[in-house]
Amino acid sequence: MNASPNPASPADAPLPLIAVTMGDGAGIGPEVVVPALLDQDTLGRCRPVVIGDAERLRQAARLRGIDCRIVPVATPQEAEFTPGRINVIDLDLLPADLPWGQLSPVAGDAAYQYVRAAAELAMSGAVQGICTAPLNKEALHAGGHIFPGHTELLAHLTGVEEVSMMLATPTVKVIHVTTHIGLIDAVNRIEPGLVERTVRRGHEAMVRAGNPNPVIGVCGINPHAGENGLFGYGEEEEKIVPALEVVRADGIDARGPLPADTAFFLAGRGDYDLIVAMYHDQGHGPVKVLGLEAGVNLTVGLPVIRTSVDHGTAFDIAGTGKADAGSMIEALRQAAEMSSVPAR
Template sequence: MTLPLIAITMGDATGVGPEIIMKSLAHAELYERCRPLVIGDAKRLERAGRIVGSDLVVRSLFAVEDAKFEPGTVDCIDLGLIPDDLPFGKLSPVAGDAAYQYLRVATELAVAGKVAAICTAPLNKEALQAGGHHYPGHTEMLAALTGTEEVSMMLTAPNLRVIHVTTHIGLMDAIRKIEPGLVERTIARGHEVLVKAGLSRRKIGVCAINPHAGENGLFGQGEEAEKIVPAIEACRAKGWDVEGPLPADTLFFRAGRGDFDMVVAMYHDQGHGPVKVLGLESGVNITVGLPVIRTSVDHGTAFDIAGKGIADERSLLEALRQAIALAPADA
C-alpha cells in the first residue's frame, strides 16, 4: 500500500511553524504512516532546525517527484521567499505573503491529485492582510482557492468534535447570519464526517444561541425557534440523531463525558473555548466541505516564543495523524 502524501505548509515564517515542523519530522515513526512534504522555505527550516537542536537534513526541491521521504531528511518544495535575516517573533508583510503562497501551491498540488491532504502550520492574520491577502484565515483562503462557496470549521480535542455554523465574524454579525439553511448544511457536513470516520453511533448535539436555550422565549428574541429548530427538524426527518437546541454549558459537559459524537456551535468562541480548555496541545482544526482534505494545528503563531526552540509540536503531530486518517487509501 502506498502511504498518503501529506503537504505541510510552513505558515508564517516568523512564527513557530518552522520549529514545530522540524520537531514533528524528527519523529521517525511518522514516515511509517505517510510521506511528508513541506511547502515552504528550505533555509528557514534549516535555521529552525539549528534553533531546536535538530540534526535533520533539509532537501530543497522544485517538484513533488524529486522527494525521497526518508527519515532524517526533510523534503521541502522551496519557494525561496524569506530573507535570511528576517527575525522571528515580529509581524512581517513578507512572511504574510509567503504564508499565502505556500497554501496556494499546496492547494494546487492537492487539486491536481499530487498530494492526498494538506496540513497547515499557523499563519498570522494581520501579517496576511499586510501582505496583500484580505482573508480572515486559512479556511476562507482554501474556500477561495478551490472555488468552494461554503465550508465549515471543525475543531477536535480528546473526546470532543465541534463544528461551527459561523467563525471569523463579529458576534452580532454571526447572529444575523445564522439561519435554518446554514444550520442544516453545517449539521450535514458534520454528519458526513462522522460517516467517513466509520462511527456506528452518530449523535449530534446542537448549541443554542441564548443562555439556557432562551428559556422558551424568556431570553433573546426567539432566535432558537426561528433560526435553529427548523434545521434540527429537517435533519431528524432524514433519520439523523440530532438533539437541540441545547444550552452550550451543559451540552459541552455532556459531550465531554461521551453523550454526543459531535457538537454544533453557533459562533467562534462558543466552540473554540471548550476545545482549547480540553487540550490546546492536542487540538486540531479541520476544514469540512472542501474538495481537498485540510487539517491544521489549533494554535497561533506564538510570536512571544518563536525562535526560542521551545514550541510544542504535539498539535501538529495530531493534525498530521488526522490528515493521514482522512486521506483516501493509496493516495
C-alpha cells in the same frame, strides 16, 4: 528505506502524500514542522512534503538542536522518505535574516504563497491532503491578501462558496455554524439552511473519520437555549429547530437545541461525538480548555482534506526552540487518517 505501509491499508498501497505548509516564517511554524515531520508515528502514516522555505527550516532545526537533512524537491513525487530527511518544495521567499517573532509583510505574503501552492497540488491530485502550520492574519493582510484566515483562504483557492471550521481534541469535537464575524452579525447570519448544511458537513466528516453513526449535539444561541422564550426572541425555534427536523428526517442523530454550557460538559464525558456551535467563542472557548495542546483544526466542505494546528504563530516564543509540536503531529495524523479513506 521508505516508510512502511499503514497497517490498515493493503500491503501494496502507498501512504497518502500530505502537503505541509510552513506557515508564517516569523512564527513557530518552522519550529513545529521540523520535529513533526521526523516523528516516526507520522512517517508510519503518511508521506509529508513541506511547502515553504528550506533555509528557514534549517534555522529552525538548529534552534531545536535537531540533526536532520532538509532536502529541496521539485515535486512531491520526487520526495524520498528516509530517516532524518525532510523534503521541501522550496519557494525561497524569505530573507535569511528575517527576524523571529516580528510581524512581517514578506512573511505574510510567503505564508499565502505556501497555501496557494499546496491547494494547487491537492486540486491536481498530486497530494491527497493539506496540513497547515499557523499563519498570522495581520501579516497576511500586510502582505496584500485580505482573508480572515486559512478557512476562507482555502475556500477561495478551491472555488468553494461555503465551508465549516471543525476543531478536534481527544476530548471533544466541535463544528461552527459561523466563525470569524462579530457576535451580532453571527446571530443575524444564522438561519435554518446554514444550520442544516453545517450539521450535514459535520456528520459527513465524522463518518469519513470512521464513525458511521455519530451523535451530534446542537447548541442554542441564547443562555439555556432560550428556555422556552424566556431568553432572547425565539431564535432557537426560528433558526435551529427547523434545520434539526430536516436532518433528523434523513436519519442524522442531531439533538437540541442544547444549552451550550451543559452541551460541552456532556460531550466531555462522552454523550456526544460532535457539538455544533453557533458562533466562534461558543465553540473555541471550551475546546481550548479541554484540549488545546492536542487540538486540530479541520476545514470541512473543501474538495480536499485540510487539517491544521489549533494554535497561532506565538510570536512571543518564536525563535526560542520551545514550541510544542504535539498539535502538528496530531494534525498530520488526522490528515493521514482522513486522506486514506476514499471519498464517499
